[in-house]
Amino acid sequence: MVAFDAIRPVSAATFLVRNVTGLYTVEVARIFQPVDAQDVAEAIRGWPGKIAIGGGRYSMGGQTAIRLGLHIDMRSMNQLVWFKPESRCVRVQAGVRWRDLQSLIDSHDLAVKTMQSYSNFTVGGSVSVNVHGRYVGNGPICNSVRALQLVLADGSILEASRAQNTELFRAAIGGYGAIGVITEVELELAANVRMERTVQEVPLERYPEYFKAILSDKANILHNADLIPPLFNAPLAITWKTTSKPPTESGRLLPQGLTYPTEQNVIWALTELPFAENLQKDVVRPMRLSKPAVVWRNREASRDVAELEPRTRRFSTYALQEYFIPVRHFASFVKSLGSVLRQHNVEALNVSIRHAPADTLSMLPWAKEEVFCFVLYYKQRTTTTAMERVGRWTRELIELTLANEGRYYLPYQLHATQSQFDRAYPEAGSFRLLKKSIDPANKLSNAMWDTYL
Numbered sequence: 001m002v003a004f005d006a007i008r009p010v011s012a013a014t015f016l017v018r019n020v021t022g023l024y025t026v027e028v029a030r031i032f033q034p035v036d037a038q039d040v041a042e043a044i045r046g047w048p049g050k051i052a053i054g055g056g057r058y059s060m061g062g063q064t065a066i067r068l069g070l071h072i073d074m075r076s077m078n079q080l081v082w083f084k085p086e087s088r089c090v091r092v093q094a095g096v097r098w099r100d101l102q103s104l105i106d107s108h109d110l111a112v113k114t115m116q117s118y119s120n121f122t123v124g125g126s127v128s129v130n131v132h133g134r135y136v137g138n139g140p141i142c143n144s145v146r147a148l149q150l151v152l153a154d155g156s157i158l159e160a161s162r163a164q165n166t167e168l169f170r171a172a173i174g175g176y177g178a179i180g181v182i183t184e185v186e187l188e189l190a191a192n193v194r195m196e197r198t199v200q201e202v203p204l205e206r207y208p209e210y211f212k213a214i215l216s217d218k219a220n221i222l223h224n225a226d227l228i229p230p231l232f233n234a235p236l237a238i239t240w241k242t243t244s245k246p247p248t249e250s251g252r253l254l255p256q257g258l259t260y261p262t263e264q265n266v267i268w269a270l271t272e273l274p275f276a277e278n279l280q281k282d283v284v285r286p287m288r289l290s291k292p293a294v295v296w297r298n299r300e301a302s303r304d305v306a307e308l309e310p311r312t313r314r315f316s317t318y319a320l321q322e323y324f325i326p327v328r329h330f331a332s333f334v335k336s337l338g339s340v341l342r343q344h345n346v347e348a349l350n351v352s353i354r355h356a357p358a359d360t361l362s363m364l365p366w367a368k369e370e371v372f373c374f375v376l377y378y379k380q381r382t383t384t385t386a387m388e389r390v391g392r393w394t395r396e397l398i399e400l401t402l403a404n405e406g407r408y409y410l411p412y413q414l415h416a417t418q419s420q421f422d423r424a425y426p427e428a429g430s431f432r433l434l435k436k437s438i439d440p441a442n443k444l445s446n447a448m449w450d451t452y453l
């Protein structure tokens with residue numbers, strides 16, 4: 001067993017666990033960087049208090065830390081376990097970032113099957129929130145996870161899959177670190193293909209029908225539709241379809257470490273300048289989307305969140321929210337969403353619409369049935385008053401979502417009330433029971449589970 005003092009600390013300055021927004025920093029007692037499952041198991045057995053797990057730290061409400069607990073920083077567990085290109089399958093340690101995995105599989109003409117729109121996130125963090133991307137028909141990442149290695153709160157190391165420790169497998173995916181530390185992930189991969197972009201304005205009422213046609217064409221790889229302020233009522237549909245045309249952009253992958261001054265200036269202008277709404281509609285969108293584009297799937301999937309990063313997050317910051325709405329409520333939800341955002345003068349940059357089929361695997365599914373996903377990207381000030389104001393309109397949006405039989409996404413700020421959480425995720429009862437049976441002392445927790453579980 002690792003003695004308390006043998007847990008490798010990093011410098012005292014990092015005893016604050018921050019997330020990407022700069023809000024809700026959590027003070028922890030210790031930070032530990034394991035290199036393998038054995039390390040994790042020994043740390044869990046040796047630590048007397050609460051423990052939380054962090055990946056890329058892009059969740060936004062303290063989901064990666066618990067006050068004065070141990071923070072397990074998974075980013076040092078970033079090795080390949082094995083890779084079988086012929087069967088399109090890979091097993092990695094959970095702290096591997098998508099971008100590193102892409103570097104490995106690209107030369108084998110393979111791509112990640114389902115991931116977010118950016119490549120900075122860790123595989124373990126992505127599985128733990130059960131992420132999705134713009135992939136047509138894929139739904140959440142759980143559909144491409146074959147197996148997990150887990151370390152439970154008693155330090156035991158086990159394998160979980162659809163055939164083995166099934167309940168733990170279902171709960172750990174989308175379990176936000178409450179069930180166990182995910183130390184290894186086995187994933188199905190897809191072919192890396194060239195894709196051509198088409199961009200089309202679609203009348204709001206027609207969008208669900210329009211999307212049905214997109215979904216039925218297996219050559220379509222990525223799709224989303226953007227809504228912009230102030231009306232949020234004119235979807236601009238962007239589809240990437242398999243093609244044999246030559247690429248218009250060089251490079252099979254985007255290089256790492258680029259700086260994005262133009263993108264940063266555009267984001268600043270869109271939220272600070274007068275008439276920014278016209279700027280978005282008349283200048284930014286046409287500039288971005290009018291020229292033909294053919295790229296490799298891996299190139300589009302290797303985008304860096306640095307392109308969204310403002311020069312400072314001191315006075316204001318950018319954040320996300322997401323709402324999952326049954327397909328039948330599409331039009332009514334969009335209309336009410338627009339009016340709530342306008343009524344509260346929310347500094348929204350855009351709302352991106354995606355789609356997911358029902359998730360029949362994970363224990364806390366955000367897509368209980370087929371849904372459209374509404375991703376809201378907005379700017380907010382960092383003062384306490386501004387944070388409270390965001391809390392008020394967020395609760396209003398959650399209420400609207402619940403009235404439309406939908407669910408809200410959990411990796412973002414913790415503005416939901418207990419009642420809203422319970423109504424959005426009625427499966428939390430079974431999740432609690434399982435959690436109690438494997439972690440009666442509630443050792444694995446974080447600011448989110450401390451609030452709602």
Ligand SMILES: Cc1cc2nc3c(=O)[nH]c(=O)nc-3n(C[C@H](O)[C@H](O)[C@H](O)COP(=O)(O)OP(=O)(O)OC[C@H]3O[C@@H](n4cnc5c(N)ncnc54)[C@H](O)[C@@H]3O)c2cc1C
Nearest residue numbers: 055056057058059063116117122124125128131132177182
């Ligand atoms: C710019 C931006 C774009 C985004 N786009 C999308 C998108 O397109 N689709 C989408 O679905 N989401 C999106 N998100 C949300 C993002 O997917 C989640 O925040 C995700 O958790 C980030 O991964 P991470 O490695 O940073 O995880 P972290 O934030 O570090 O952790 C998330 C949760 O997982 C737990 N966890 C982390 N690693 C492990 C592990 N190894 N074992 C057990 N538990 C663990 C943590 O305790 C925490 O509760 C976006 C976020 C940002 C900031």
